[in-house]
Amino acid sequence: MPAVRDASGGTRRRRPAEVQELLLGAAEKVLIRRGMSANAQEIALEAGVHRSVLYRHFGTAEDLVRLAALRPFREFLGKIRLMTDASALGEPMPLWDLMLGFLGNLFDIVDEHHDFLAMAMSATSPFSAAEQGELRRELDRILDAIVDLARREGIPRGLDPDAIAANTRLTITMVMGAIAYGSWLLPERTGTPQRSQLIEEMANFILNGTRLVPDDGKRADHETPHRA
Known part of the structure; x- marks a missing residue:
């Protein structure tokens, strides 16, 4: 198993989860450069491991590529679970804070993996029709979660239960669009210094729409909800 230096300057063997993350990141970089012509040897070389390590953890290069394509959404699901679990165990978060956390985590992850997602989900995606179909099915399962x-989290805070599924996917689509085309369509809202302002504006748009809502009308979204 590949080794890594620890804080004391010595070396230790990487844990399996660390090796898997290393290989997923390497697959993402190689696929951006090479498309589906990338092979297991190139991915292993990028990760700094022997090709046998790839096969030990993922079985085939195709399995690794598929998991790499779903990785950003799985990461987002994990972050949202941590945030909502913390709210459930401690003091419940106001809806406004949950929305900011949802959007902030999503922006961070989509931005980090933007080049790969743009390649994988474009009309000219290098994935075959069968591979795209499988990816869509797996992505649907993650989005459903x-x-x-x-x-x-939303129903106890007053969100419309019939609209939550569509609105959640629309929110994810909006963030991905803002990152992909923000430099053109939102030139004064792109870049790290402006991100918090953009996230607050998006949260306000999602929760209040285009109506002019007085501050009193927004107060409930900023209040800690009562437990059932």
Whole structure:
């Protein structure tokens, strides 16, 4: 198993989860450069490991590529679970804070993996029709899990239960569009210094729409909800 230096300057063997993350990151970089012509040897070389390590953890290069394509959404699901679990165990978060956390985590992850997602999900995606179909099915399962969390947290805070599924996917689409085309369409809202302002504006748009809502009308979204 590949080794890594620890804080004391010595070396230790990487844990399996660390090796898997290393290989997923390497697959993402190689696929951006090479498309589906990338092979297991190139991915292993990028990760700094022997090709046998790739096969030990993922079975085939195709399995690794598929998991790499889903990785950003799985990361987002994990972050949202941590946030909502913390709210469930401690003091419940106001809806406004949950929305800011949802959007902030999503912006961070989509931005980090933007080049790969743009390649994988474009009309000229290098994935075959069969591979795209499988990816869509798996992505649907992940998005459905995100929707379940949004429903669990949103309904007690007054969100429309019939609209949560569509609105959650629309929110994810909006963030991905803002990152992909923000430099053109939102030139004064792109870049790290402006991100918090953009996230607050998006949260306000999602929760209040285009209506002019007085501050008194927004107060409930900023209040800690009562437990059932």
